[in-house]
Amino acid sequence: MKKIYSQIKKNPILYECLIKTKYKVNEITSKQIECATGNHGVTHINRVIEYLDKLYNNYFSYFMPLNEYEQFILLSAVYLHDIGFYLNKKSDIKNFCIWKHIENDLSNEQKFYRKMHPWISAYWIFSNLKNYSTLPQIFFGEQDLGYYIMKIIISHGINFWEFPCYHNEINLYNHKIRLLYLSYLLCLADTLDCDKRRNEDTHPNMLKQYNVQDKIFFRYHQYIKKIDINNEKIDFYICIPQIKIVNDKQIFDHFYILKMTEWLITLLKQGELLFPNINKPLILKLHITQSILEEKPTREEFDYIKKHLI
DSSP states (O other): OOGGGTTGGGOHHHHHHHHHHHHHHHHHHHHSOOSSSSOSSHHHHHHHHHHHHHHIIIIIHHHSOOOHHHHHHHHHHHHHTTGGGGOOOHHHHHHHHHHHTOOOOOTTHHHHHHHHHHHHHHHHHHHHHHTOSOOOOOOOSOHHHHHHHHHHHHGGGTTGGGSGGGGOEEEETTEEEEHHHHHHHHHHHHHHOOSGGGGGGSOHHHHHHOOHHHHHHHHHHHHEEEEEEETTEEEEEEEEEOOOSHHHHHHHIIIIIIGGGHHHHHHHHHHHHHOTTOSSOOEEEEEEEEETTSOOOOHHHHHHIIIIIO
């Protein structure tokens, strides 16, 4: 049994609610078309839970064990954090934009969903809680828990540590709910789903339609062969192509090796600040090899990286 489920399984009511959410998410993601690149479905969720359990089992459980309500909120947030990509009816998006007080602009649909999906996911839960829409039921449980799940989901679309409300420790049903900690765990596990398996969900025909920036991100995942977590160490095993042109190699090393791990490094540094009582902070170690078999970025990709991303 995964340790991240250890406490929630002791509460049959909470566990049943979580399983209902899991089955509903499986149903929705298998039947509806995702409004993005096709890699935010069940396999992504399963890998986020895989990394979450490794982080918790090998590291966080020794310093900051979760109670049953925290596990319920966190795991529900994992299952639902990207469900907004599957809300694709124009009328539903119109209602979401009214709720969010933003312009209903789908001129660049992919950009809209990438930016707004955490809030769309939260809106879907909110609609369930208020019973004022025909959206399918995706959340099962007490209303208070639903609101905290919404908050954790929204955290993966913002720098949550900059908002005072995330620093509040809630007392709920005689259990503490650490919003900051739960948000951190979700964002870190979600970020770690970046190895080559992330690309397996992307349909080849969709890849052909990618713009140059999406192709760059696709290639980044392809170079990361494995990620291990042992105690405080996060090991990335990366295999990159051999690049002989000096300028191209400098661009590649700076962008793919440094820029693309920048957000993860930011999260790890924030973890040191947010949880000072942990005396051994998480560290990232890169193990880099080269191979002539790895496909190099195209000239278009190199030029785009140099012009727009560095």
